[in-house]
Amino acid sequence: MLPRAQVAPLAESEAVAGAGAGAAVLTLSDAYARYVPYVAKLALRLLGRPAEVDDLIQDVFVIATERFATLRDPSALRGWLAAITVNTSIRRLRRRRLRRLVSLDSAQRQPDLTPFLLAGASAEHRLLLIEVFQVLDRIPVSERVAWSLRVLEDEPFDSVARLCGCSISTAKRRVAVVQKALDEALKR
Amino acid sequence: MSDLDSLVRDASTKLDFNPGSLEALREAVERRVQQRRRLRVVVPLACLTLMVGGALSVRHHVEPPLIAQSVSSQTPGARPAISPVSLRDGSRVEPTTARTVVHVLADQPEFVRVALTEGAASFHVVPNPLRRFVVAVRDLEVEVVGTTFDVICRDADTEVKVQAGSVRVRNATGEVLLSGGDARSFAVGARLNAAFLSDPEPSSSSALPNAPAGTPGPSSAGDWRSLARAGKFAQAFKIMPAAAAQPGSRGVEELLLRSDVARLSGHPALAIDSLRAVVAQYAGDSRTPSASFTLGQIYEQLGRPADAATAFAKSRALQPSGPLVEDALARETLALLAAGDRPGALARARQYLERYPAGVHTAQIRQRTGLP
Numbered sequence: 001m002l003p004r005a006q007v008a009p010l011a012e013s014e015a016v017a018g019a020g021a022g023a024a025v026l027t028l029s030d031a032y033a034r035y036v037p038y039v040a041k042l043a044l045r046l047l048g049r050p051a052e053v054d055d056l057i058q059d060v061f062v063i064a065t066e067r068f069a070t071l072r073d074p075s076a077l078r079g080w081l082a083a084i085t086v087n088t089s090i091r092r093l094r095r096r097r098l099r100r101l102v103s104l105d106s107a108q109r110q111p112d113l114t115p116f117l118l119a120g121a122s123a124e125h126r127l128l129l130i131e132v133f134q135v136l137d138r139i140p141v142s143e144r145v146a147w148s149l150r151v152l153e154d155e156p157f158d159s160v161a162r163l164c165g166c167s168i169s170t171a172k173r174r175v176a177v178v179q180k181a182l183d184e185a186l187k188r
Numbered sequence: 189m190s191d192l193d194s195l196v197r198d199a200s201t202k203l204d205f206n207p208g209s210l211e212a213l214r215e216a217v218e219r220r221v222q223q224r225r226r227l228r229v230v231v232p233l234a235c236l237t238l239m240v241g242g243a244l245s246v247r248h249h250v251e252p253p254l255i256a257q258s259v260s261s262q263t264p265g266a267r268p269a270i271s272p273v274s275l276r277d278g279s280r281v282e283p284t285t286a287r288t289v290v291h292v293l294a295d296q297p298e299f300v301r302v303a304l305t306e307g308a309a310s311f312h313v314v315p316n317p318l319r320r321f322v323v324a325v326r327d328l329e330v331e332v333v334g335t336t337f338d339v340i341c342r343d344a345d346t347e348v349k350v351q352a353g354s355v356r357v358r359n360a361t362g363e364v365l366l367s368g369g370d371a372r373s374f375a376v377g378a379r380l381n382a383a384f385l386s387d388p389e390p391s392s393s394s395a396l397p398n399a400p401a402g403t404p405g406p407s408s409a410g411d412w413r414s415l416a417r418a419g420k421f422a423q424a425f426k427i428m429p430a431a432a433a434q435p436g437s438r439g440v441e442e443l444l445l446r447s448d449v450a451r452l453s454g455h456p457a458l459a460i461d462s463l464r465a466v467v468a469q470y471a472g473d474s475r476t477p478s479a480s481f482t483l484g485q486i487y488e489q490l491g492r493p494a495d496a497a498t499a500f501a502k503s504r505a506l507q508p509s510g511p512l513v514e515d516a517l518a519r520e521t522l523a524l525l526a527a528g529d530r531p532g533a534l535a536r537a538r539q540y541l542e543r544y545p546a547g548v549h550t551a552q553i554r555q556r557t558g559l560p
Binding site for chain 1: 190192193195196197198199200202203204205206207208210213214216217218220221224525528530533534555556557558559
């Protein structure tokens with residue numbers, strides 16, 4: 001096991017992780033440059049609302065900055081950021097459901113995905129994604145996140161289970177629940 | 189993995205998000221980290237202070253959740269007041285007294301709820317039949333149909349003045365419809381019924397049609413028609429007989445009255461037969477397009493989007509250049525989407541965008557269908 005990160009007396013953005021003997025040295029600057037686009041895409045797929053992604057990226061990197069010195073293995077940075085992104089998204093999705101209960105958030109609100117689709121995307125692609133996110137908004141957060149990680153992010157079930165903090169069989173069950181709901185809602 | 193999962197995954201690969209400048213992000217994050225550090229010191233101190241203050245305080249006044257507040261400091265009657273509240277859809281709330289407190293409780297594309305807790309305000313509401321706009325004043329709810337109106341909150345009563353359009357005013361006892369030029373005061377706890385209606389002129393969708401010459405008149409309180417025309421829909425519904433065996437024998441007025449009684453007494457499903465009869469038997473009547481539109485709204489309400497789409501299409505077909513066409517086409521598009529008919533929805537959406545490039549529903553249609 002690598003030693004705990006040695007935090008140099010630098011600015012937050014230059015904190016160092018895994019700076020032990022023989023360990024690769026990684027700074028937060030590296031993390032930004034390499035993983036902000038990854039976090040952004042993951043957040044967009046988990047939340048389904050582009051308008052919330054910028055805030056979520058900030059939330060993720062605030063937490064990452066505060067905990068960066070505790071990261072022991074720099075090679076695990078991607079998975080570590082993914083875990084923070086998933087947990088932050090879950091909190092945000094639960095808050096969204098709570099707001100909906102008090103009528104401050106509408107289940108019918110549609111995300112405007114158009115500006116975030118690549119040039120090759122067809123109208124069918126856009127419509128399908130809008131409908132999928134609409135259905136996901138009605139599904140319990142734990143199931144939604146498991147399905148998003150498995151299907152949209154193509155994560156293997158053991159990774160889905162680890163990120164969701166559940167067993168592999170629970171992860172499979174959650175994914176199946178969402179698949180059934182989508183099949184019924186989209187009538188395919 | 190199912191075919192649908194593959195399709196969704198394929199579509200999601202087309203999603204991309206450009207997070208913008210890394211420098212700006214880093215600066216924002218560092219600012220927030222510093223703020224959080226300060227908060228870790230300040231919040232416990234503040235909590236301690238609040239706990240001590242709370243223990244000493246005997247104040248029990250609880251304000252409602254305040255999301256937006258506009259307090260005018262001008263003299264009464266000064267319009268426009270200093271701090272109008274602008275809502276996302278372009279509607280405005282302008283305080284008109286020295287101290288007006290407006291709470292915007294919900295400002296969503298489909299639902300706006302504003303509470304007026306003190307003073308008076310002018311409401312300028314952008315017409316949008318796909319959005320509910322409700323103003324809560326004490327025990328009253330004023331539901332906007334698309335209008336400009338004033339609400340004045342006094343000690344003993346609340347006055348609603350409609351400048352243009354119409355609003356529904358309701359409380360626990362009932363509801364009344366006020367039209368342009370109407371001004372009514374409602375005492376706190378007042379019973380609302382049709383006696384407040386200033387304009388007895390009927391319309392097919394929201395008011396009550398006059399009885400035709402051949403139908404029984406409002407001769408007694410026990411007559412469901414009389415009760416309906418007095419706005420007592422729940423009572424009228426209780427004694428309204430089932431549909432006659434020969435629907436063709438009933439006039440369009442009778443059918444519309446039956447549908448109003450069913451709808452407004454909380455039994456929308458029972459309004460369907462009457463409205464369908466109007467559409468089937470009185471295609472040439474000027475009220476039939478509106479009846480078909482209402483039928484579509486009822487189907488939407490009952491979760492039957494395919495039927496709703498058909499009714500909206502029929503409404504358009506009956507009056508291709510009427511005032512309801514744009515709304516009917518938009519709602520037909522959304523109903524087809526809800527029914528899972530994506531090709532049909534896309535076709536209608538294209539038709540809408542071509543005919544109404546700057547229409548009331550253009551942004552929503554684009555957003556829901558993804559069409560440019």
